[in-house]
Amino acid sequence: MSRQTYAMRALGRGSSSNQVSRFERLDRTEEDDGWDAGEPLPPLRTEVSIEVPRSIITYNKSPDLPFDRSINVYRGCEHGxxxxxxxxxxxYLGMSPGLDFETRLIARPDAPQVLQRELVARRYKVAPIAMGTNTDPYQPIEREHGITRACLQVLSDADHPVAIVTKGTLIERDIDILSDMARRGLVRVGISVTTLDARLSRLMEPRVPAPKRRIAMIRRLAQAGIPVRVMASPMIPALTDPELEAILAAGKDAGARSASWIMLRLPREVSPLVQEWLAQNYPDRAARIMARLREMHGGAEYDAAWGRRMRGTGPYAEMVAQRFNVAVKRLGLQTAGTPMRCDLFRPPVLPGAQMSLF
Structure with a gap:
């Protein structure tokens, strides 16, 4: 298959290639064999397989993160x-971080039941659970599977705090649960707004709601009494970082209470994918963008060290940080998330178990 034909198949996807997993012994390359005759192949469709998880809460000890546990009910993300x-x-699943990541997805429909079992365990100690830390809990397949909503209901019934990060408008479907949890001080939501430029957004996040629609999400959630944070993430040097102040202002005007930002991160296979995308879409700026990123990571494309991986170091990173600090102060935005209550937690009652008398 020629590169041109493969790219035509990938229309509407973020990646235009499907490099092999770093754990594979053999690599593959695309060559024009002369057989496609310029005829387009069918577009790549989203495939969803099912996984039965043994556990659903993942714990971390990273000082860079404001939480120590998270839930991801989907593997891969159709947002692309x-x-x-x-x-x-x-x-780690033997699939490509390229197109496989956004077309070969895995759903975990038993997650709500597994979550219940983990919350009821004697050794469990309550603390806010994060959702959307790896893949978006409100990506398009949630409409059919409803796993995120079911997990939210488990947490709500147990009076357990949760912090959600998403770009998906499907979160509005769950305002009934979220607004009720907000009244009890049990939820906060972060909406990621990478750019206000609809064309740029469509190029780099092809199946994500348009920027204006995400700002409208902030407004609707805020009007329902749900604490919302506008997340200017990731900031891409010389491409989206000039919009930092405008993104924060739009979020504030829509009702966001707090704000945050993260610089573009290029771990492992993400770097060649982004560089390929830059070469295709912004060839005039590709070298400049990569130079800025290397400047912030000591000459490397990425530095995974705690304290540096989220924002980088050096003059450019410091300048963006100062701009953010000035903007949030001027706009009256908080940088810390809205505190959530842990004292209300009640372990869920599993089906068939005897309820407590007290």
Whole structure:
């Protein structure tokens, strides 16, 4: 298959290639064999397989993160953001972090039941659970599978705090649960707005709601009494970082209470995918963008060290950080998330178990 034919198949996807997993012994290359005769192949369709998880809460000890546990009910993400730092996780499944990540998805429909079992365990100690830390809980397949909503209901019934990060408008479907949890101080939501430029958004995050629609999401959630944070993430040097102040202002005007930002991260397979995308879409700026990123990571394309991986170091990173600090102060936005209550937690009652008398 020629590169041209393969690219035509990938229309509407963030990645235009499907490099092999780093764990594979053999590589593959695309060559024009002369057989396609310029005829387009059918577009790549989304495939969803089912996984039965033994556990659903993942714990971390990273000082860079404001939480120590998270839930991801889907593997892979149909949103197809070319810059997604979670793409390398697909390599552990024997699939490509490229197109496989956004077309070969895995759903975990038993997650709500597994979550119940983990919350009821004697050794469990309550603390806010994060959703959307790896893949988006409100990506398009949630409409059919409803796993995120079911997990939210488990957490709500147990009075358990949860922090959600998403770009998906499907979160509006769950305003009934979220607004009720907000009244009890049990939820906060972060909406990621990478750019306000609809064309740029469509190029780098092809199946994500348009920027204006995400700002409308912030407004609707805020009007329902749900604490919302506008996330200017990731900031891409010389491409989206000039919009930082405008993104924060739009979020504030829509009702966001707090704000955050993260610089573009290029771990493992993400770097060649982003560089390929830059060469195709912004060849005039590709070298400049990569030079800035290397400047912030000591000459490397990425530095995974704690304290540096999220924002980088050096003059350019410091300048963006200062711009953010000035903007949030001027706009009256908070940088810390809205506190959530942990004292209300009640372990769920499993089906068939005896309920407590007290």
């Amino acid at each position: 953001c070319v810059y997604c730092f979670a793409r390398p996780s697909h390599a």
